[in-house]
Amino acid sequence: MRVRVLTTGGTIEGFEYTDEKFKNKRTASIKEMLESLGLKSSYSITKLFAKDSRFITDRDRTVLADEIKHCAEDKIIITHGTESMVETATFIGKLNIKKTIVFVGSFISGLEAKSDAISNLSFSFSEVLKLEPGTYIAFHDTIFNWDNVKKNREAKRFETLINN
Template structure:
């Protein structure tokens, strides 16, 4: 069955961060997802919905419930969620058990606004994964697609690794 549309839910995280000074003061800015997909000349229909603008360390159980609710009630069955990397696996766990939905969480280790960011590559991986992966919760980071229940962020490597 061909994918008719991909839903992209934005929640904040490093991918959308703006930095203001040498002390790394930041805030979550407007999402860059639409610009990244336009630059990549993505033609597959997609819809972008901004759920929240938070660093993932600030996400609460209520926020995760709102994310799950948005996924559950979305008409699309292929969904990408931009998310901060620090608690991405916690949100993946909160989304487990959804029926008939392919959900891919993605983030960046440096903001998309930085010249040498991993954001565009990671988003492309997530967009592709959402189209071809079976239903379940996935994390697309570092050039790898991980089962959302079998991955962790290794801070010493600044990368995601399987568990």
């Protein structure tokens, strides 16, 4: 089963943010991260854009949705910055696309030795193969449905809105 990986930027790719401006000295390679995992399943990577997720617009989300709808694969991983990941997952989730779509990112730069990028990517890849069609966020060994998740900025984690 082939997986499509769509990249959009964010901390997972090594982007650094300050209150004053967005900067990117160099980019962490999603391709290299995935290669380091020794995955058995085949995948392809498409770079859609490289943005601080605070500046992702509904137009960008429409481009992302069109790519999801028109790609041949029905298992999709989207690397995305955490600042607006919930908003983008909600935008895509409301479209009810009959594919398995998993958003993933990291709180620590993908360029840092102690980054959560590799573990989150690994987790998202294993989960996208098992999950039913729908839109999800995969983070720190937890799957969240697009309509039951929030970002806890202080604790640097995602949480469910309603505990089931």
